[in-house]
Amino acid sequence: MRMEGHVRHRPGFSLIELLVAIVILSLVLGIVYQSFATISIHAERETARLAERQDLRMLLNLVANELQAVQHLKWFSEGGYGTGIRAETTLEGVKDFSRMDFHAAVAARFHRTVKRELDPTLHELGYSIRPAHPDGREGEGLVLVRREDFYVDDDMRAGGLSVVLADRISDFLIEYLASGDTVGTPQERWETTWDSETRTDEPLPLAIRVTVGRELAGPSQQEDEAPETVRETLEMNLMGTLEVE
Numbered sequence: 001m002r003m004e005g006h007v008r009h010r011p012g013f014s015l016i017e018l019l020v021a022i023v024i025l026s027l028v029l030g031i032v033y034q035s036f037a038t039i040s041i042h043a044e045r046e047t048a049r050l051a052e053r054q055d056l057r058m059l060l061n062l063v064a065n066e067l068q069a070v071q072h073l074k075w076f077s078e079g080g081y082g083t084g085i086r087a088e089t090t091l092e093g094v095k096d097f098s099r100m101d102f103h104a105a106v107a108a109r110f111h112r113t114v115k116r117e118l119d120p121t122l123h124e125l126g127y128s129i130r131p132a133h134p135d136g137r138e139g140e141g142l143v144l145v146r147r148e149d150f151y152v153d154d155d156m157r158a159g160g161l162s163v164v165l166a167d168r169i170s171d172f173l174i175e176y177l178a179s180g181d182t183v184g185t186p187q188e189r190w191e192t193t194w195d196s197e198t199r200t201d202e203p204l205p206l207a208i209r210v211t212v213g214r215e216l217a218g219p220s221q222q223e224d225e226a227p228e229t230v231r232e233t234l235e236m237n238l239m240g241t242l243e244v245e
Contacts, residue, residue, distance in 0.1 A: 048216050048217065052230040056232040057232055060212060062165070065106070066104050067208050068238065069105045070204060071084070071103045072084035073152070077203075082196075084196025084203045085100065086100075087100040087101070087174060087194040093142075097142075098174040099126070100126060100128075100174050101157045102124075102126070103124055105121055108121075110163060114150065124153070125146070126146070126157065127146055128144075128147070141215060142170075143165075144165045144167075145162050145163070147160050147161070148163075171231055172213075173210070173211045174210050174211075175208070176205035176208055178190075178191055179202060190209065207237045208236055208238060211231060211232070213232075214229065
């Protein structure tokens with residue numbers, strides 16, 4: 001009598017089980033990759049924000065040092081010439097930006113050929129916004145321009161050398177703190193324009209507040225997303241500024 005043997009099947013995976021496993025593994029790897037890419041993008045953008053804020057703080061410190069040295073030349077004013085501060089807002093595109101021209105007791109930055117001991121440390125300065133040069137040499141978008149005239153002349157809004165300090169400017173606003181008097185009660189207020197020649201009792205403001213904004217460099221997360229803007233504001237008192245006789 002012949003005994004029929006039992007066929008022993010080896011353990012393993014069927015083709016369907018293998019395909020399901022591959023699909024699940026692909027989904028897991030896709031999720032991990034997407035998460036890693038998102039984290040990398042956020043980290044890169046945060047690094048760009050921090051770098052941009054550092055650049056803006058350095059720019060604001062430069063502007064603040066010069067604004068705190070603003071001078072109203074009384075003798076120049078009595079001669080019929082403009083002095084102190086002349087500031088207004090100008091329209092670039094759809095937004096207003098500040099323009100400021102003033103006299104300041106600072107050393108010259110652009111006129112390098114003049115010996116330091118011959119520098120009178122009293123110059124005509126200006127800040128304004130304009131479009132960057134079409135060939136890209138000055139950067140992108142709107143640029144912040146610093147103007148420096150070595151000589152104090154009869155036109156405090158023109159002349160001298162101009163240098164681009166920063167590109168991709170989205171905001172540039174200078175505000176001036178004026179003291180008022182309403183029924184005997186002081187009412188301080190911030191204004192966006194100033195003309196020392198029309199303010200005989202208060203040729204210089206009590207304080208100045210500067211806000212600068214720049215668009216982050218590089219592409220946005222989404223192609224149709226507007227560029228992200230980083231802003232910094234610095235406020236400084238001018239109580240210690242004296243009129244130069």
